Amino acid sequence: MKNISLGLVILPLLIISCTTDAIDTADTIDSKISGKKSEKGARLMQTLSPENPENVYDYVGKLHNDLLETYLAGNYQYSTIAQISEQVEAIVAMNSDVALLNLETSVPVNLEEIQAIVNNPEAKLDEAIANSSMTSAAKISLSSFMNAALLWKNEEYGAIYQSIISYESAVMTNTEFSGEDKRIILTTSSIARYSLYYDKKPPYDEDWGTSVGNRVGGVSGAIDNSLTAISRSLITGIMISNLVTD
Structure with a gap:
């Protein structure tokens, strides 16, 4: 054009x-x-940060990116979910921040569940939210947030960041949401905020996380606990990224 x-x-x-x-x-x-x-754009990214200290689950997204950085630095050539899962779990076990945060143990990886997310992330997103323990209002809110995230691929990260922290602020002050609602949503939004930052971060520039699948993995895992959200997001995202680049 x-x-x-x-x-x-x-x-x-x-x-x-x-x-x-x-x-x-x-x-x-x-x-x-x-x-x-x-x-x-590269200069702008150097001055931006994905952090939002107001979100008490901000550490989840930060740890997600730290573990992803460690995995990518290893330049592993794994091509199956089982291999990727094993390596991710090994990296999680060796990470000192995981021990310091005293996180709950990650739920064992369900290889079939991960494969289902890889095959059809949108359908698994709807299913995960529908089957969660969240209230109806929270389910609608999280679905709307995740659908909005689909439209952010070509947006500047500064605008994406502002949208997410505004949403997080609204969630934190929403009196209709239960504590569990807020935990799941804010864990999910933290992973989304940090992973979208990684999409835009040089030298990756959207080579990572080209599918919504990694964030769907985060939603699915967040329903259980923080560490499961991180692990499932990483395993799913890495597998999808491998498929895209092959």
Whole structure:
């Protein structure tokens, strides 16, 4: 679309037919513009932080990204859910923050459940929320939040961050939600906030987490406890990322 618009401007000025040289020039200009936008975006990401200290479950998202960083640094070539799960669990066991936070033990990985999320994340999201112990109002709220997250892929992270922390603030002050409602929602939103940050963080720039599947894993796991939310999100997201890049 940018090339076409640029061509329409150049054509009447030169009063000549479109040549290969003209197209190359347009492409070069367009490439420089895109490059400058990418550089600006990278500089902006360096000044942004995904943290929200107001959310008492903020540590869940932070730990999610720390463990993901450790996994990706290992450059593992695992291709099955069982292999990825085993490695993620090993990394979790070695992480000192997990011990310091004294988190509940992660629920054993259900390989079939993870595969079902990989195959159809949207359906499993609806199922997980519907079958949860949350109140009806909380279920509707979390569903709306997750559906909104689907539309954020091409948004700047600053705008995404503001949307999420505004939502979290509304959840924390909602008198209709039970403590369990808030735990599940705020755990989920923390993982979403941090994982979306990772999507935009150079050098990944959306190469990680191209599917909503990792966040659906987070919802599914959050229903049990924080550590399960982290593990299930990581395993699902890594598996889906592998499928996308293969």
